[in-house]
Amino acid sequence: MPSDGELAADALNEESILRFPSFKMEDAVTLGMNLRKRFRASMRHAKGKGCVISIQTMQGATMFACAVGEGSDVSLDSWWHVEGMIKVVRRTGHSTFYIEKGAAAIGKPADQLGLPFPEYRLDGGAFPIWLQNSSVGPIGIIAIYSGSSVEDHHLIISTLRSYFSKMSASDRGSVAATDR
16 A cells, blocks of 8 residues: 555645546536546445535636535535545645645644644545646645545546546547648
């Protein structure tokens, strides 16, 4: 099993690779619906778990939001978790998974990193939306909360990888069509 330091390094690498050429409302809705679809197909959903999903700009404008399931998994508390995770990304520019594993690797609790609980939350998955060739900072945040940092983070990552793969295939198709 990888160490917390290795997991943090992997998360940081994902942040550097999974970047958008541009990001529009259409991208947010497509990603949000793909996250929803993938969660509904997951074992967690099959076992009766729910989740909340939010995609926001760094300034706080909601681009996509939905709940999947019923009951305590999609309660107001779940939305508070999401807001706390989004605050972590706004504050640090990094995913909650990276911060969680990085803090564990150096043996420091989040509050010693200036992320006091409960205002800032590391449980669940929140991931920065970066544009390619940008070093200034992320432009938005993708967040999902279902109660599992690992599973929520991996759901975002697998959805982004699939999205970029389809985007790349689409670009190749349009280039091939224009080359004819």
